[in-house]
Amino acid sequence: xxSLNFSIVFDRWDMILQGIYLTIRLTLLATAGGFVLGxxxxxxxxxxxxxxxxxxxxYIEAIRNTPLLVQIFLVYFGLSSxxxxxxxxxxxxxxxxxxVGAYSAEIMRAGFDSIEKGQLEAAETLGLSxxxxxxxxxxxxxxxxxxxxxxxxxxxxxxxxxxxxxxxxEELTAVANFIQSDTYRPFETYIVAGAFYILLSFLLRIVxxxxxxxxxxxxxxxxxxx
Amino acid sequence: xGASFAVGxxxxxxxxxxxxxxxxxxxxxxxGVLAFIVALxxxxxxRWLRLVTALxxxxxxxxxxxxxxxxxxxxxxxxxWSVSPLLAASLSLSVYVSAYLGESWRSSLQSVPRAQWExxxxxxxxxxxxxxxxxxxxxxRIATPPTVGFMVQIIKNTxxxxxxxxxxxxxxxxxxxxxxxxxxxxYLLIAVLYFAMCYPLSILSRRxxxxxxxxxxx
Numbered sequence: 001x002x003s004l005n006f007s008i009v010f011d012r013w014d015m016i017l018q019g020i021y022l023t024i025r026l027t028l029l030a031t032a033g034g035f036v037l038g039x040x041x042x043x044x045x046x047x048x049x050x051x052x053x054x055x056x057x058x059y060i061e062a063i064r065n066t067p068l069l070v071q072i073f074l075v076y077f078g079l080s081s082x083x084x085x086x087x088x089x090x091x092x093x094x095x096x097x098x099x100v101g102a103y104s105a106e107i108m109r110a111g112f113d114s115i116e117k118g119q120l121e122a123a124e125t126l127g128l129s130x131x132x133x134x135x136x137x138x139x140x141x142x143x144x145x146x147x148x149x150x151x152x153x154x155x156x157x158x159x160x161x162x163x164x165x166x167x168x169x170e171e172l173t174a175v176a177n178f179i180q181s182d183t184y185r186p187f188e189t190y191i192v193a194g195a196f197y198i199l200l201s202f203l204l205r206i207v208x209x210x211x212x213x214x215x216x217x218x219x220x221x222x223x224x225x226x
Numbered sequence: 227x228g229a230s231f232a233v234g235x236x237x238x239x240x241x242x243x244x245x246x247x248x249x250x251x252x253x254x255x256x257x258g259v260l261a262f263i264v265a266l267x268x269x270x271x272x273r274w275l276r277l278v279t280a281l282x283x284x285x286x287x288x289x290x291x292x293x294x295x296x297x298x299x300x301x302x303x304x305x306x307w308s309v310s311p312l313l314a315a316s317l318s319l320s321v322y323v324s325a326y327l328g329e330s331w332r333s334s335l336q337s338v339p340r341a342q343w344e345x346x347x348x349x350x351x352x353x354x355x356x357x358x359x360x361x362x363x364x365x366x367r368i369a370t371p372p373t374v375g376f377m378v379q380i381i382k383n384t385x386x387x388x389x390x391x392x393x394x395x396x397x398x399x400x401x402x403x404x405x406x407x408x409x410x411x412x413y414l415l416i417a418v419l420y421f422a423m424c425y426p427l428s429i430l431s432r433r434x435x436x437x438x439x440x441x442x443x444x
Binding site: 061062064065066067068069070071073074077078081159160162163165166173176177180184185186187190191193194197198201202 | 284287289294300303304383388414421
Protein backbone atom coordinates (compact mmCIF):
# COMPACT_ATOMS: atom_id res chain seq x y z
CA UNK A 1 0.00 0.00 0.00
CA UNK A 2 1.39 3.37 -1.00
CA SER A 3 0.15 6.90 -1.24
CA LEU A 4 -2.33 7.75 -3.94
CA ASN A 5 -0.84 8.50 -7.31
CA PHE A 6 -3.20 9.87 -9.90
CA SER A 7 -0.62 11.12 -12.38
CA ILE A 8 0.21 7.55 -13.40
CA VAL A 9 -3.41 7.22 -14.55
CA PHE A 10 -3.47 10.56 -16.35
CA ASP A 11 -0.29 9.58 -18.18
CA ARG A 12 -2.59 7.42 -20.30
CA TRP A 13 -4.91 10.31 -21.09
CA ASP A 14 -5.05 9.44 -24.79
CA MET A 15 -6.58 6.05 -24.00
CA ILE A 16 -9.00 7.63 -21.56
CA LEU A 17 -10.12 10.14 -24.18
CA GLN A 18 -10.69 7.34 -26.69
CA GLY A 19 -12.73 5.48 -24.10
CA ILE A 20 -14.81 8.57 -23.38
CA TYR A 21 -15.34 9.09 -27.10
CA LEU A 22 -16.66 5.56 -27.52
CA THR A 23 -18.90 5.90 -24.46
CA ILE A 24 -20.39 9.07 -25.95
CA ARG A 25 -20.80 7.42 -29.34
CA LEU A 26 -22.53 4.38 -27.85
CA THR A 27 -24.80 6.61 -25.79
CA LEU A 28 -25.84 8.93 -28.60
CA LEU A 29 -26.47 6.20 -31.16
CA ALA A 30 -28.40 4.01 -28.73
CA THR A 31 -30.36 7.03 -27.48
CA ALA A 32 -31.43 8.00 -30.98
CA GLY A 33 -32.18 4.42 -32.05
CA GLY A 34 -33.86 3.52 -28.78
CA PHE A 35 -36.05 6.59 -28.81
CA VAL A 36 -37.36 5.86 -32.31
CA LEU A 37 -37.84 2.17 -31.50
CA GLY A 38 -39.53 3.00 -28.22
CA UNK A 39 -41.86 5.55 -29.78
CA UNK A 40 -43.01 3.08 -32.44
CA UNK A 41 -43.50 0.45 -29.74
CA UNK A 42 -45.56 2.82 -27.63
CA UNK A 43 -47.71 3.62 -30.67
CA UNK A 44 -48.01 -0.10 -31.43
CA UNK A 45 -49.05 -0.85 -27.87
CA UNK A 46 -51.77 1.80 -28.03
CA UNK A 47 -53.03 0.65 -31.42
CA UNK A 48 -55.94 -1.60 -32.30
CA UNK A 49 -54.17 -4.58 -33.88
CA UNK A 50 -54.08 -7.27 -31.20
CA UNK A 51 -50.96 -9.13 -32.28
CA UNK A 52 -48.91 -5.95 -32.59
CA UNK A 53 -50.07 -4.88 -29.13
CA UNK A 54 -49.08 -8.25 -27.70
CA UNK A 55 -45.74 -8.22 -29.48
CA UNK A 56 -44.90 -4.74 -28.18
CA UNK A 57 -45.93 -5.63 -24.62
CA UNK A 58 -43.90 -8.82 -24.73
CA TYR A 59 -40.84 -6.94 -25.96
CA ILE A 60 -41.18 -4.24 -23.30
CA GLU A 61 -41.72 -6.68 -20.43
CA ALA A 62 -38.97 -9.06 -21.56
CA ILE A 63 -36.39 -6.29 -21.71
CA ARG A 64 -37.44 -4.48 -18.56
CA ASN A 65 -37.33 -7.64 -16.47
CA THR A 66 -33.94 -9.03 -17.51
CA PRO A 67 -30.46 -7.62 -16.84
CA LEU A 68 -28.63 -5.69 -19.56
CA LEU A 69 -25.59 -7.91 -19.06
CA VAL A 70 -27.61 -10.98 -20.10
CA GLN A 71 -29.15 -9.07 -23.02
CA ILE A 72 -25.72 -8.08 -24.27
CA PHE A 73 -24.50 -11.68 -24.07
CA LEU A 74 -27.66 -12.89 -25.81
CA VAL A 75 -27.21 -10.46 -28.69
CA TYR A 76 -23.51 -11.26 -28.87
CA PHE A 77 -23.87 -15.04 -28.93
CA GLY A 78 -27.20 -14.98 -30.70
CA LEU A 79 -25.79 -13.07 -33.67
CA SER A 80 -22.68 -15.22 -33.80
CA SER A 81 -24.71 -18.43 -33.75
CA UNK A 82 -26.60 -17.01 -36.74
CA UNK A 83 -23.23 -16.78 -38.43
CA UNK A 84 -22.92 -13.01 -38.05
CA UNK A 85 -19.68 -12.11 -36.35
CA UNK A 86 -20.02 -8.39 -35.81
CA UNK A 87 -17.64 -6.03 -34.08
CA UNK A 88 -18.10 -5.64 -30.32
CA UNK A 89 -19.06 -1.99 -30.80
CA UNK A 90 -21.82 -2.87 -33.27
CA UNK A 91 -23.14 -5.54 -30.91
CA UNK A 92 -23.06 -3.02 -28.05
CA UNK A 93 -25.03 -0.47 -30.03
CA UNK A 94 -27.63 -3.07 -31.01
CA UNK A 95 -28.01 -4.36 -27.44
CA UNK A 96 -28.17 -0.90 -25.89
CA UNK A 97 -30.71 0.24 -28.48
CA UNK A 98 -32.94 -2.76 -27.81
CA UNK A 99 -32.58 -2.17 -24.08
CA VAL A 100 -33.32 1.54 -23.98
CA GLY A 101 -36.08 1.12 -26.58
CA ALA A 102 -38.19 -0.78 -24.05
CA TYR A 103 -37.72 1.85 -21.37
CA SER A 104 -38.45 4.75 -23.72
CA ALA A 105 -41.52 2.89 -24.94
CA GLU A 106 -42.99 2.86 -21.44
CA ILE A 107 -42.11 6.52 -20.93
CA MET A 108 -43.55 7.59 -24.30
CA ARG A 109 -46.68 5.56 -23.69
CA ALA A 110 -47.23 7.48 -20.45
CA GLY A 111 -46.73 10.68 -22.44
CA PHE A 112 -49.22 9.64 -25.15
CA ASP A 113 -51.74 8.62 -22.50
CA SER A 114 -51.47 12.02 -20.83
CA ILE A 115 -52.80 13.88 -23.89
CA GLU A 116 -56.37 15.00 -23.31
CA LYS A 117 -59.06 13.18 -25.22
CA GLY A 118 -60.49 16.42 -26.52
CA GLN A 119 -57.42 17.01 -28.65
CA LEU A 120 -57.72 13.58 -30.24
CA GLU A 121 -61.40 14.14 -30.93
CA ALA A 122 -60.67 17.56 -32.40
CA ALA A 123 -57.95 16.09 -34.61
CA GLU A 124 -60.28 13.32 -35.72
CA THR A 125 -62.98 15.86 -36.50
CA LEU A 126 -60.53 17.67 -38.75
CA GLY A 127 -60.21 14.43 -40.68
CA LEU A 128 -56.59 13.68 -39.77
CA SER A 129 -55.44 10.12 -40.21
CA UNK A 130 -53.99 8.23 -37.27
CA UNK A 131 -50.49 8.81 -38.53
CA UNK A 132 -51.14 12.53 -38.92
CA UNK A 133 -52.65 12.73 -35.43
CA UNK A 134 -49.54 11.20 -33.92
CA UNK A 135 -47.12 13.23 -35.99
CA UNK A 136 -48.76 16.67 -35.91
CA UNK A 137 -50.73 16.62 -32.67
CA UNK A 138 -49.56 14.15 -30.04
CA UNK A 139 -45.88 13.38 -30.50
CA UNK A 140 -44.33 16.69 -29.57
CA UNK A 141 -46.67 17.37 -26.67
CA UNK A 142 -46.18 13.89 -25.26
CA UNK A 143 -42.42 14.22 -25.59
CA UNK A 144 -42.52 17.56 -23.85
CA UNK A 145 -44.40 16.12 -20.89
CA UNK A 146 -42.11 13.14 -20.37
CA UNK A 147 -38.93 14.94 -21.35
CA UNK A 148 -37.42 14.89 -17.82
CA UNK A 149 -38.06 11.14 -17.54
CA UNK A 150 -36.52 10.56 -20.96
CA UNK A 151 -33.46 12.58 -19.98
CA UNK A 152 -32.95 10.50 -16.83
CA UNK A 153 -33.37 7.32 -18.81
CA UNK A 154 -30.73 8.36 -21.34
CA UNK A 155 -28.32 9.28 -18.54
CA UNK A 156 -28.92 5.83 -17.05
CA UNK A 157 -28.20 4.37 -20.50
CA UNK A 158 -24.87 6.20 -20.57
CA UNK A 159 -23.98 4.67 -17.21
CA UNK A 160 -25.20 1.25 -18.33
CA UNK A 161 -22.98 1.41 -21.42
CA UNK A 162 -20.15 0.57 -18.98
CA UNK A 163 -21.41 -3.03 -19.11
CA UNK A 164 -20.36 -3.19 -22.77
CA UNK A 165 -16.80 -3.50 -21.45
CA UNK A 166 -17.69 -7.16 -20.84
CA UNK A 167 -17.77 -7.95 -24.55
CA UNK A 168 -14.55 -5.94 -24.98
CA UNK A 169 -16.00 -2.80 -26.50
CA GLU A 170 -13.22 -0.39 -25.59
CA GLU A 171 -15.28 2.25 -23.84
CA LEU A 172 -14.38 4.12 -20.67
CA THR A 173 -14.76 1.22 -18.23
CA ALA A 174 -12.87 -1.19 -20.46
CA VAL A 175 -10.09 1.38 -20.76
CA ALA A 176 -10.08 1.72 -16.96
CA ASN A 177 -9.80 -2.07 -16.65
CA PHE A 178 -6.86 -2.03 -19.00
CA ILE A 179 -5.13 0.84 -17.21
CA GLN A 180 -5.57 -0.70 -13.78
CA SER A 181 -4.09 -4.00 -14.91
CA ASP A 182 -1.24 -2.08 -16.50
CA THR A 183 -0.44 0.24 -13.59
CA TYR A 184 -1.62 -1.80 -10.58
CA ARG A 185 -3.41 1.34 -9.40
CA PRO A 186 -7.04 0.16 -9.35
CA PHE A 187 -8.26 2.63 -6.74
CA GLU A 188 -6.99 5.71 -8.56
CA THR A 189 -8.01 4.38 -11.96
CA TYR A 190 -11.62 3.73 -11.03
CA ILE A 191 -11.87 7.00 -9.12
CA VAL A 192 -10.79 8.78 -12.31
CA ALA A 193 -13.21 6.69 -14.40
CA GLY A 194 -16.02 7.42 -11.96
CA ALA A 195 -15.23 11.14 -12.04
CA PHE A 196 -15.40 11.12 -15.83
CA TYR A 197 -18.76 9.34 -15.73
CA ILE A 198 -20.08 11.97 -13.32
CA LEU A 199 -18.80 14.69 -15.65
CA LEU A 200 -20.36 12.94 -18.65
CA SER A 201 -23.74 12.53 -16.97
CA PHE A 202 -23.64 16.19 -16.01
CA LEU A 203 -22.79 17.19 -19.58
CA LEU A 204 -25.47 14.90 -20.98
CA ARG A 205 -28.07 16.56 -18.76
CA ILE A 206 -26.96 19.97 -19.99
CA VAL A 207 -27.13 18.84 -23.62
CA UNK A 208 -30.65 17.49 -23.12
CA UNK A 209 -31.68 20.65 -21.31
CA UNK A 210 -30.47 22.83 -24.20
CA UNK A 211 -32.08 20.45 -26.69
CA UNK A 212 -35.31 20.75 -24.74
CA UNK A 213 -35.15 24.53 -24.92
CA UNK A 214 -34.73 24.31 -28.67
CA UNK A 215 -37.38 21.65 -29.23
CA UNK A 216 -40.12 23.00 -27.01
CA UNK A 217 -40.16 26.66 -27.84
CA UNK A 218 -43.83 26.95 -27.09
CA UNK A 219 -43.28 26.33 -23.40
CA UNK A 220 -40.43 28.82 -23.34
CA UNK A 221 -42.50 31.51 -25.04
CA UNK A 222 -45.39 30.75 -22.73
CA UNK A 223 -43.21 31.13 -19.68
CA UNK A 224 -41.79 34.38 -20.98
CA UNK A 225 -45.32 35.60 -21.64
CA UNK A 226 -46.62 34.70 -18.20
CA UNK B 227 -25.54 -34.83 -23.57
CA GLY B 228 -27.66 -37.03 -21.31
CA ALA B 229 -30.77 -35.92 -19.49
CA SER B 230 -29.12 -36.43 -16.11
CA PHE B 231 -26.40 -33.96 -17.05
CA ALA B 232 -28.98 -31.40 -18.10
CA VAL B 233 -30.76 -31.76 -14.75
CA GLY B 234 -27.45 -31.28 -12.95
CA UNK B 235 -26.72 -28.11 -14.90
CA UNK B 236 -30.19 -26.80 -14.25
CA UNK B 237 -29.78 -27.42 -10.52
CA UNK B 238 -26.51 -25.51 -10.62
CA UNK B 239 -28.23 -22.59 -12.33
CA UNK B 240 -31.03 -22.66 -9.77
CA UNK B 241 -28.47 -22.61 -6.97
CA UNK B 242 -27.01 -19.53 -8.65
CA UNK B 243 -30.49 -18.02 -8.79
CA UNK B 244 -30.82 -18.55 -5.03
CA UNK B 245 -27.65 -16.49 -4.57
CA UNK B 246 -29.05 -13.83 -6.86
CA UNK B 247 -32.05 -13.59 -4.54
CA UNK B 248 -29.77 -13.65 -1.50
CA UNK B 249 -27.55 -10.88 -2.80
CA UNK B 250 -30.63 -8.84 -3.73
CA UNK B 251 -31.97 -9.20 -0.20
CA UNK B 252 -28.63 -8.18 1.30
CA UNK B 253 -28.48 -5.15 -0.99
CA UNK B 254 -32.09 -4.27 -0.24
CA UNK B 255 -31.77 -4.53 3.54
CA UNK B 256 -28.33 -2.93 3.97
CA UNK B 257 -29.03 -0.41 1.23
CA GLY B 258 -32.48 0.24 2.69
CA VAL B 259 -31.03 1.19 6.09
CA LEU B 260 -28.52 3.49 4.40
CA ALA B 261 -31.26 4.89 2.15
CA PHE B 262 -33.40 5.75 5.15
CA ILE B 263 -30.49 7.65 6.70
CA VAL B 264 -29.85 9.38 3.37
CA ALA B 265 -33.52 10.35 3.08
CA LEU B 266 -33.56 11.74 6.62
CA UNK B 267 -30.37 13.70 6.00
CA UNK B 268 -31.85 15.13 2.79
CA UNK B 269 -34.71 16.73 4.74
CA UNK B 270 -32.68 17.55 7.87
CA UNK B 271 -32.88 21.09 9.26
CA UNK B 272 -29.08 21.40 8.96
CA ARG B 273 -28.22 22.94 5.60
CA TRP B 274 -24.74 21.41 5.37
CA LEU B 275 -26.03 17.93 6.06
CA ARG B 276 -28.55 18.37 3.25
CA LEU B 277 -25.88 19.63 0.86
CA VAL B 278 -23.42 16.84 1.64
CA THR B 279 -26.09 14.15 1.16
CA ALA B 280 -27.23 15.77 -2.07
CA LEU B 281 -23.64 15.67 -3.29
CA UNK B 282 -23.36 12.00 -2.25
CA UNK B 283 -26.49 11.16 -4.23
CA UNK B 284 -25.25 13.06 -7.28
CA UNK B 285 -21.91 11.25 -7.17
CA UNK B 286 -23.39 7.77 -6.82
CA UNK B 287 -26.14 8.40 -9.37
CA UNK B 288 -23.53 9.72 -11.80
CA UNK B 289 -21.30 6.64 -11.57
CA UNK B 290 -22.07 3.26 -13.15
CA UNK B 291 -22.72 0.44 -10.67
CA UNK B 292 -20.03 -1.55 -12.45
CA UNK B 293 -17.40 1.10 -11.68
CA UNK B 294 -18.50 1.16 -8.02
CA UNK B 295 -18.13 -2.62 -7.90
CA UNK B 296 -14.67 -2.45 -9.48
CA UNK B 297 -13.70 0.34 -7.08
CA UNK B 298 -14.57 -1.80 -4.07
CA UNK B 299 -13.35 -5.13 -5.41
CA UNK B 300 -10.03 -3.97 -6.92
CA UNK B 301 -9.61 -0.60 -5.24
CA UNK B 302 -10.06 -1.48 -1.57
CA UNK B 303 -7.44 -4.29 -1.59
CA UNK B 304 -4.92 -1.85 -3.07
CA UNK B 305 -5.53 0.34 -0.03
CA UNK B 306 -4.89 -2.60 2.28
CA TRP B 307 -8.38 -4.00 2.89
CA SER B 308 -9.00 -7.35 1.30
CA VAL B 309 -12.58 -7.99 0.21
CA SER B 310 -14.27 -11.15 -1.01
CA PRO B 311 -16.48 -10.98 -4.13
CA LEU B 312 -19.58 -11.32 -1.94
CA LEU B 313 -18.49 -8.47 0.34
CA ALA B 314 -17.53 -6.25 -2.59
CA ALA B 315 -20.84 -6.91 -4.35
CA SER B 316 -22.91 -6.39 -1.19
CA LEU B 317 -21.05 -3.22 -0.30
CA SER B 318 -21.26 -1.60 -3.71
CA LEU B 319 -24.87 -2.62 -4.35
CA SER B 320 -25.84 -1.25 -0.93
CA VAL B 321 -24.19 2.06 -1.76
CA TYR B 322 -25.98 2.07 -5.13
CA VAL B 323 -29.32 1.28 -3.48
CA SER B 324 -28.81 3.91 -0.78
CA ALA B 325 -28.48 6.72 -3.34
CA TYR B 326 -31.41 5.79 -5.59
CA LEU B 327 -33.79 4.58 -2.88
CA GLY B 328 -32.75 7.42 -0.56
CA GLU B 329 -33.76 10.00 -3.16
CA SER B 330 -37.01 8.15 -3.87
CA TRP B 331 -37.85 7.93 -0.18
CA ARG B 332 -37.01 11.59 0.32
CA SER B 333 -39.65 12.55 -2.22
CA SER B 334 -42.12 10.19 -0.51
CA LEU B 335 -41.43 11.83 2.84
CA GLN B 336 -41.84 15.25 1.31
CA SER B 337 -45.04 14.36 -0.50
CA VAL B 338 -46.79 13.91 2.84
CA PRO B 339 -48.81 17.13 2.99
CA ARG B 340 -47.12 19.97 4.85
CA ALA B 341 -50.26 20.40 6.97
CA GLN B 342 -49.62 17.02 8.57
CA TRP B 343 -46.26 18.24 9.87
CA GLU B 344 -47.81 21.45 11.11
CA UNK B 345 -50.73 19.70 12.79
CA UNK B 346 -48.34 17.32 14.54
CA UNK B 347 -46.29 20.29 15.65
CA UNK B 348 -49.40 21.94 17.05
CA UNK B 349 -50.00 18.80 19.08
CA UNK B 350 -46.60 19.43 20.68
CA UNK B 351 -45.03 16.29 19.26
CA UNK B 352 -41.24 16.32 19.11
CA UNK B 353 -39.50 16.09 15.72
CA UNK B 354 -38.84 12.39 16.24
CA UNK B 355 -42.45 11.74 17.26
CA UNK B 356 -43.75 13.72 14.29
CA UNK B 357 -41.59 11.63 11.99
CA UNK B 358 -42.34 8.23 13.52
CA UNK B 359 -46.02 8.60 14.34
CA UNK B 360 -47.40 10.97 11.74
CA UNK B 361 -45.26 11.33 8.65
CA UNK B 362 -43.59 7.94 8.30
CA UNK B 363 -46.77 5.80 8.29
CA UNK B 364 -48.15 7.92 5.47
CA UNK B 365 -44.84 8.10 3.62
CA UNK B 366 -44.44 4.31 3.68
CA ARG B 367 -47.73 3.98 1.81
CA ILE B 368 -46.57 6.41 -0.83
CA ALA B 369 -43.13 4.82 -1.07
CA THR B 370 -44.23 1.19 -1.41
CA PRO B 371 -45.00 0.99 -5.17
CA PRO B 372 -41.75 2.65 -6.34
CA THR B 373 -39.73 0.62 -3.83
CA VAL B 374 -41.17 -2.66 -5.11
CA GLY B 375 -40.42 -1.44 -8.63
CA PHE B 376 -36.87 -0.63 -7.62
CA MET B 377 -36.39 -4.17 -6.30
CA VAL B 378 -36.49 -5.24 -9.95
CA GLN B 379 -33.53 -2.93 -10.62
CA ILE B 380 -31.68 -4.42 -7.66
CA ILE B 381 -32.19 -7.99 -8.86
CA LYS B 382 -31.02 -7.06 -12.34
CA ASN B 383 -27.97 -5.23 -11.06
CA THR B 384 -26.84 -8.20 -8.96
CA UNK B 385 -25.93 -9.74 -12.32
CA UNK B 386 -22.92 -7.39 -12.30
CA UNK B 387 -21.52 -9.28 -9.30
CA UNK B 388 -20.73 -12.08 -11.76
CA UNK B 389 -18.05 -9.86 -13.28
CA UNK B 390 -15.99 -9.93 -10.06
CA UNK B 391 -16.48 -13.69 -9.82
CA UNK B 392 -19.33 -14.00 -7.36
CA UNK B 393 -21.26 -17.13 -8.28
CA UNK B 394 -24.82 -15.96 -8.80
CA UNK B 395 -27.09 -16.75 -11.74
CA UNK B 396 -25.01 -15.27 -14.57
CA UNK B 397 -21.69 -16.59 -13.23
CA UNK B 398 -23.26 -20.02 -12.71
CA UNK B 399 -24.39 -19.88 -16.33
CA UNK B 400 -20.89 -18.97 -17.48
CA UNK B 401 -19.46 -21.92 -15.54
CA UNK B 402 -21.97 -24.31 -17.11
CA UNK B 403 -21.22 -22.78 -20.49
CA UNK B 404 -17.54 -23.56 -20.04
CA UNK B 405 -18.39 -27.25 -20.04
CA UNK B 406 -21.16 -27.57 -22.62
CA UNK B 407 -20.51 -24.43 -24.70
CA UNK B 408 -24.00 -23.51 -25.75
CA UNK B 409 -23.93 -19.83 -24.82
CA UNK B 410 -27.13 -18.75 -26.55
CA UNK B 411 -29.21 -21.49 -24.94
CA UNK B 412 -27.76 -20.87 -21.51
CA TYR B 413 -28.15 -17.12 -21.58
CA LEU B 414 -31.70 -17.56 -22.82
CA LEU B 415 -32.36 -19.83 -19.84
CA ILE B 416 -30.76 -17.27 -17.51
CA ALA B 417 -32.91 -14.52 -19.00
CA VAL B 418 -36.01 -16.65 -18.42
CA LEU B 419 -35.00 -17.20 -14.79
CA TYR B 420 -34.44 -13.47 -14.26
CA PHE B 421 -37.78 -12.79 -15.87
CA ALA B 422 -39.43 -15.25 -13.50
CA MET B 423 -37.96 -13.35 -10.56
CA CYS B 424 -38.57 -9.81 -11.80
CA TYR B 425 -41.90 -9.96 -13.63
CA PRO B 426 -44.04 -10.74 -10.53
CA LEU B 427 -42.45 -7.77 -8.77
CA SER B 428 -43.13 -5.51 -11.77
CA ILE B 429 -46.77 -6.59 -11.79
CA LEU B 430 -47.06 -6.10 -8.03
CA SER B 431 -45.54 -2.64 -8.27
CA ARG B 432 -47.96 -1.65 -11.01
CA ARG B 433 -50.97 -2.98 -9.06
CA UNK B 434 -49.89 -1.14 -5.92
CA UNK B 435 -49.49 2.02 -7.95
CA UNK B 436 -52.96 1.69 -9.41
CA UNK B 437 -54.59 1.02 -6.04
CA UNK B 438 -52.65 3.90 -4.45
CA UNK B 439 -53.87 6.16 -7.25
CA UNK B 440 -57.48 5.06 -6.70
CA UNK B 441 -57.20 5.81 -2.99
CA UNK B 442 -55.84 9.23 -3.73
CA UNK B 443 -58.80 10.05 -5.96
CA UNK B 444 -61.43 8.53 -3.66
